Amino acid sequence: MIQVERISRRFGSLEAVRDLSFEVARGEVVGLLGLNGAGKSTTMRMLTGYLPVSSGSISIGGHDVLTDSLAVRRQVGYLAEGVPLYKEHRVSEMLRFQGRLFGLSRARIKERTAHVLERVGLTDRARSLVGNLSKGMRQRVGIAVALLPAPDLLILDEPTSGLDPLQRVGVRDLCRELAQEHTVIISSHILPEIEAVCDRLILLHRGTKVADGTKAELLSAEGGSQLAVRVKAERLTHERFRADLAKAVPEAELTSSQEGPHHEAFLRCPADPSGRVGRLAAERGWVLTRLAWREASLEHLFGRLASGRMEEEAAQA
Amino acid sequence: MKGVTVIFRRELAGLFLTPLAWVLLLAAVGLNGFLLIAMLRSSGGDVNGVLNFLLGLGGAYWMLMITLPPLLTMRSISEESKSGQLEFLLTAPVTDAAVVVGKHLAVCAFLAVLWSVVPLYGLVLQLTGVTPDWGQLGMGYLGAVLVSALFSGIGMLASAASSTPLLAAFLGFVFNIAVLLLPLGASSVGGRVGGLLQPIAERLNVLQHLQTSFMRGAFDTADLFFFLAWTGLFLFASVRIVEARRWWT
Structure with missing residues (x-):
């Protein structure tokens, strides 16, 4: 048409x-x-x-x-x-x-x-x-x-x-x-x-x-929904943190970072795995400081695309 | 052609639905009526002289001729362009030329109605027992409509070229005066400028074309063609500007 x-x-x-x-x-x-x-x-x-x-x-x-x-x-x-x-x-x-x-x-x-x-x-x-x-x-x-x-x-x-x-x-x-x-x-x-x-x-x-x-x-394309996890644990290595999470939520795509005793991870997956992550934290004795599920929405996508483009253009200029 | 008719009907209805048109109509009819009575009294009943005065000889005629067309055409393109109505028309399946010509014809029709009061006076005089020179009256009326068409064409051009109706009216008004006084100006301004103006003035001499035929009750196709050709030229320019506006906006 x-x-x-x-x-x-x-x-x-x-x-x-x-x-x-x-x-x-x-x-x-x-x-x-x-x-x-x-x-x-x-x-x-x-x-x-x-x-x-x-x-x-x-x-x-x-x-x-x-x-x-x-x-x-x-x-x-x-x-x-x-x-x-x-x-x-x-x-x-x-x-x-x-x-x-x-x-x-x-x-x-x-x-x-x-x-x-x-x-x-x-x-x-x-x-x-x-x-x-x-x-x-x-x-x-x-x-x-x-x-x-x-x-x-x-x-x-x-x-x-x-x-x-x-x-x-x-x-x-x-x-x-x-x-x-x-x-x-x-x-x-x-x-x-x-x-x-x-x-x-x-x-x-x-x-x-x-x-x-x-x-x-x-x-x-935007990556879908994700769970943000942040824990505080003194003797936990970051590798261990990642491995445990990957085992508990095998379907998720994992990105993570560490800052002193604070470990942070984002789990991209279609359904909310908060329960499993919570149980894992309790078993390991981690202090959960953040556990937030964010459903993907066009609004987020829109905002991200718009601001992403703007940053890109600013970088070019 | 069909598009012209559709636009023409809408525009004419639109004109009669706005207060401005009625105010102008009232003012013009009032002025002409007043002049008719006053002049009939002072001239001692020279019916043909007075009607001729109302259709071409008098200052009131030219004053109306110069002011009314720009006031009627001022909104037709400049305002509609701003309000978006022009976008509506130019995305409808009619050509740009049909839009411009339809609008112009609507203004001409309105002015034809406005000037028809003078033949109407003739009719009233006839009924009271004095027969006017109908040939002269009819030709005078035709001349008035043709001059209106020409000046409305100039008004359309001004409206197409302006961003606001006020500017369009002003430009049309100034340009009308310029066209009317061009022959006079060309002969009084000597030197190089006068030499440049002279050939244009010879070809665009409104007064002369009106006086040699229409006002005398004679019909000359050359004079008819003069008015139609110049009107067409101004409309053609208006269409081109309407087309070009798409590139500016």
Whole structure:
């Protein structure tokens, strides 16, 4: 459905997106994730053809975004950041305008309007002025507008930004439903949101892709969950400490360090081995000063990737 | 072409849904109505003279011509670019040219409605028993619409090139005056600058093209073409700037 090949975009001296490549298959739901300024919106704007790429190429549904722009636009429903709608129009008028832009017949517009309004739960607000709606409702109108021409590809830029938690859940559920029928690309800087909706995540940091895969893949790449162990024992050698731990928890991947009588180890393994480690410490007479299990989560991964990248760049500079 | 119609309808509806358009309409109609009555009284009932004054001869006409189009076009690109609505339009399956032309035609249609009060005065006068020179009145009206189209084209260009509506209105206003006074300026400024301006002034002489035909009730396709060609040129430049904006933003 989408092929992105080595695209870059510069704004003057700032390189907002650098050498980004990915592919999205039909029916996939992909989350673009990154901190503010990571290049999410820029990437989406390039996908819609609104911003031309500085280099590289994008093709959607077999059409090049720049040379065959109109063919691409006919397939894409796009909700831009900030939901730009005409506030002076009624919801139904806004939808009709979108239908006409896509060249739909009057009957088709009527049918689709009823369908999408029901979809976003705004059937009773069809006659309301867009400007009078609350922010959450306006966001849903924006999604309805993007959805109206029944596009193959939906591009939603920060569909949940600025909403209260309850509205956010509503929009998130809606996105999840849409994911069943459309190819969807959603951007957000809020992790749980994306995690809940997308099968696949692309992490952007400073305009480059730092990770791409399903949640499980990303977590295993990150190293998964781990147990931190810290003990105090006067006559314990570090080798002995390591050997005992390795015997007690054979499935774990072990890293350790020593500082005087303090021995520290990290055990990477899928399930929490605290019980076995505790028993071991009791048998050997070690003083356990720390025993902490940390479940792997995308949040940790995200933070680590982001800060890791930053350190890397600082080292380069 | 279909895209132009869609954009045109939305823009026209949008214009009539904003208070600014109604305020401008009210001001223009009020001014013209006041002038009609005042001039009819002072001229002793010279109906054709007064209608001609309202459609081209008078200062009020040119004042409205210079100020109204930039005020109507100022928001169309510069503000929509900031609010993101332009992004919505330019990612919809319509060409950039359709967006610019549709918006321009909407402003022209609004101004055509605004100037239609003068033929309406003619109709009222007809009903009260005085028959105006309909040929002259009709041509005067057509001329007014064509000048409006030209100045709106300049306004579109100013709006496309500016970051804020205020700047767009100001630029359009200044540029309108410049275009109108160009022939006068070129002849009064001597020397090298005048020599440079002269050929442009000869080709962009709005007053002359209006006075030789439309205001006299005559129709000359050369004059019609003059207005359409210049309007088209400004719109073409606007489309190119809208395209180029994608590279700046």
